[in-house]
């Protein structure tokens with residue numbers, strides 16, 4: 001017998017709701033740049049690209065695209081001879097990884113610009129971030145209970161530590177040159193980001209990885225995190241940017 005793990009109406013409704021939130025946020029962020037000179041719109045561009053990408057990815061997932069059935073053998077008798085196996089098929093929303101591969105570098109770019117991190121360290125942080133997302137994608141397609149799957153997961157986690165290292169360490173140094181207000185703003189935005197981002201591998205471990213959480217539960221957990229990490233993060237950044245002229249970057 002094949003065991004199927006897939007989403008239901010609850011998960012699907014959540015995907016549509018987040019699609020609408022991302023769309024509204026994109027429109028609002030674009031509007032916020034209305035009376036701002038073109039050369040001062042960098043944060044607006046970057047942040048709007050982030051929510052537009054997310055709305056495309058949520059549209060794909062809600063309408064049944066960007067998802068595949070990942071089937072593998074799972075052992076059902078542990079340590080007994082002979083071992084017997086059964087087939088498990090669980091939905092993998094690979095659209096998320098495409099989304100994350102585009103949006104997480106841009107989120108980091110926002111933070112790096114805010115802190116005044118130099119180009120070399122920004123590129124290193126973004127490279128480590130791409131390694132994190134792509135090795136996470138490999139992990140998602142590994143069979144359960146295999147060292148290979150959790151090996152890729154471990155590599156992704158190491159890459160994540162590099163990302164935090166680069167942004168937190170260099171950012172907290174370089175941001176001082178921009179004064180107290182920007183230093184405080186960067187501190188709180190970076191902490192907010194760190195807490196949210198760290199929740200992703202935890203959700204992944206229980207849902208995609210360990211399969212302790214249903215596909216619906218996984219959708220709901222990522223839905224909450226995605227809304228906080230993109231529209232709420234963006235709102236916070238763009239409204240603060242409006243208030244604090246020292247956040248300006250020259251382009």
Ligand code: RET
Nearest residue numbers: 136156157160197200201204226229230
């Ligand atoms: C994975 C699994 C492998 C280990 C790690 C992960 C980290 C993912 C992160 C995702 C962040 C996504 C965001 C989306 C925007 O809304 C790939 C889940 C470390 C940090 C911020």
